[in-house]
Amino acid sequence: MSVPTTLIWFRQDLRTDDQPALQAATRTGRLLLGLYVWPNDSALTARRRYFIWQSLRDLQARLAECGIPLHVRTGNPVQAVAETAAYCHAAEVVCAANGAGQGALRAVLEKQGCRLHGVADGLLQPPFQFIRSPYFNEPAFAAFQVAWRAACAEQYAAWQAPAWPPPDLAAQQKRLPENLKTAALPAVPRAVLTIPGGETAAQRQLAEFLPRLPYYPVLRSLPAQHGSSQLSPHLVFGTLSVRRVWAVAGNSPDAAAWREALARREFWRHYFRQYPDMLQQGLPEHRAAAGQANQVLMAAWQQGITGYPLVDAAMRLLRDTGWLPHSLRRFCAAFFCRVLGGRWQDGADWFARQLLDFEPAANSGNWQLAAGLGGKRVERQPFNPVVWSQKLDPDGQFIRRHLPQLAHLDSRRIHAPWLATAEVNTNGYPAPVVDYRAR
Numbered sequence: 224m225s226v227p228t229t230l231i232w233f234r235q236d237l238r239t240d241d242q243p244a245l246q247a248a249t250r251t252g253r254l255l256l257g258l259y260v261w262p263n264d265s266a267l268t269a270r271r272r273y274f275i276w277q278s279l280r281d282l283q284a285r286l287a288e289c290g291i292p293l294h295v296r297t298g299n300p301v302q303a304v305a306e307t308a309a310y311c312h313a314a315e316v317v318c319a320a321n322g323a324g325q326g327a328l329r330a331v332l333e334k335q336g337c338r339l340h341g342v343a344d345g346l347l348q349p350p351f352q353f354i355r356s357p358y359f360n361e362p363a364f365a366a367f368q369v370a371w372r373a374a375c376a377e378q379y380a381a382w383q384a385p386a387w388p389p390p391d392l393a394a395q396q397k398r399l400p401e402n403l404k405t406a407a408l409p410a411v412p413r414a415v416l417t418i419p420g421g422e423t424a425a426q427r428q429l430a431e432f433l434p435r436l437p438y439y440p441v442l443r444s445l446p447a448q449h450g451s452s453q454l455s456p457h458l459v460f461g462t463l464s465v466r467r468v469w470a471v472a473g474n475s476p477d478a479a480a481w482r483e484a485l486a487r488r489e490f491w492r493h494y495f496r497q498y499p500d501m502l503q504q505g506l507p508e509h510r511a512a513a514g515q516a517n518q519v520l521m522a523a524w525q526q527g528i529t530g531y532p533l534v535d536a537a538m539r540l541l542r543d544t545g546w547l548p549h550s551l552r553r554f555c556a557a558f559f560c561r562v563l564g565g566r567w568q569d570g571a572d573w574f575a576r577q578l579l580d581f582e583p584a585a586n587s588g589n590w591q592l593a594a595g596l597g598g599k600r601v602e603r604q605p606f607n608p609v610v611w612s613q614k615l616d617p618d619g620q621f622i623r624r625h626l627p628q629l630a631h632l633d634s635r636r637i638h639a640p641w642l643a644t645a646e647v648n649t650n651g652y653p654a655p656v657v658d659y660r661a662r
């Protein structure tokens with residue numbers, strides 16, 4: 224006789240700690256199974272795929288301790304979930320509902336007598352409450368942050384993560400039929416990751432960062448110092464709970480700047496849920512005035528051969544590791560739009576193909592801001608890449624690390640090697656592709 228089960232469909236919530244889908248599934252009292260469906264996504268780079276794989280391996284081990292098998296499928300998600308639900312006689316499928324319509328899945332499941340139960344995850348506050356204007360410049364963010372923070376302060380003042388696992392779960396799961404107990408995880412090609420995947424790695428990284436929190440406000444703007452948490456891929460793939468992150472940061476003045484970063488993450492996600500058309504197209508006011516970088520300039524920027532050392536060091540690091548600190552993302556984006564005259568969409572596309580932590584809302588929003596397109600009018604402070612290079616990397620340490628052919632230049636010339644006299648060897652480093660002063 225078949226035993227009714229509950230299927231937990233893991234999506235971008237690849238963890239056991241503070242996991243709403245897992246908690247909701249446990250409350251059903253049925254036997255539990257997990258499922259992950261690999262996305263059919265051409266944007267899933269080898270690095271991202273390997274990060275997910277590491278996260279699944281960790282999740283599988285954690286779930287196995289409680290007797291929950293994690294099945295892994297590929298293909299169309301609706302079909303894969305429905306087939307697995309039928310195979311394991313699921314009476315209910317529980318998953319994070321990320322706002323995208325799940326009507327098709329619900330309809331298919333209902334036909335086979337199975338209920339779809341969506342739970343909220345990934346945000347500290349529900350969307351559609353705090354965005355008051357179609358603009359997303361600094362004043363709009365400031366207004367959002369005041370209201371949003373007040374709601375978080377109230378809701379999370381005494382927050383405790385729900386307990387996991389329930390004490391009798393492993394014993395109960397022994398009743399799972401043998402054919403459902405085994406779940407394989409096919410290997411994927413290895414990729415070099417500077418930020419490893421998985422809940423265990425995420426928790427370790429969070430613990431290592433917390434003692435450095437007091438230095439965050441200063442060091443986050445100095446890319447040579449590794450001053451930020453590097454938790455972004457974990458927050459994107461849900462190997463870490465954002466509620467957990469908010470709670471451990473605490474209320475101290477040291478934590479304020481870091482909590483502001485979390486507010487920015489949330490701001491973009493709320494904003495584009497409310498204004499989805501802006502994700503690709505931007506504000507209507509600015510649609511006609513898009514720039515167009517020529518292909519040669521765009522290729523030089525992508526490959527890190529623009530002749531501007533900090534841009535090139537950063538763009539090579541992005542290509543080689545899939546990660547950049549925020550200050551360099553902003554710098555490279557501003558350079559692309561304002562010095563090379565590129566369209567923000569083209570730059571955002573390149574970042575989307577490189578970033579380990581690619582997330583459409585954060586990427587699109589930050590690109591549009593860097594291009595000065597968050598308000599009614601174009602908002603552009605003068606942008607001097609040499610002055611910014613000196614601010615972000617005062618003694619050239621970051622440039623020296625990533626462009627060794629310029630390592631011998633002094634701290635002034637290293638930001639503008641074209642000023643070096645003919646006797647100084649710049650080892651074939653290219654001349655600037657454009658003169659920033661002409662822009």
Ligand SMILES: Cc1cc2nc3c(=O)[nH]c(=O)nc-3n(C[C@H](O)[C@H](O)[C@H](O)COP(=O)(O)OP(=O)(O)OC[C@H]3O[C@@H](n4cnc5c(N)ncnc54)[C@H](O)[C@@H]3O)c2cc1C
Binds near residue numbers: 454487552553578
């Ligand atoms: C052009 C550009 C593109 C970007 N694309 C992405 C992207 O695709 N995915 C992504 O997660 N972030 C993106 N960001 C935001 C930000 O740069 C990264 O989140 C941050 O660098 C991650 O480093 P961290 O984890 O050390 O951040 P920390 O400084 O330690 O901040 C903690 C967390 O807050 C969030 N966060 C911080 N700053 C921002 C911000 N300005 N916008 C949104 N979230 C923020 C991230 O989740 C981050 O992990 C982009 C920024 C720019 C300028």
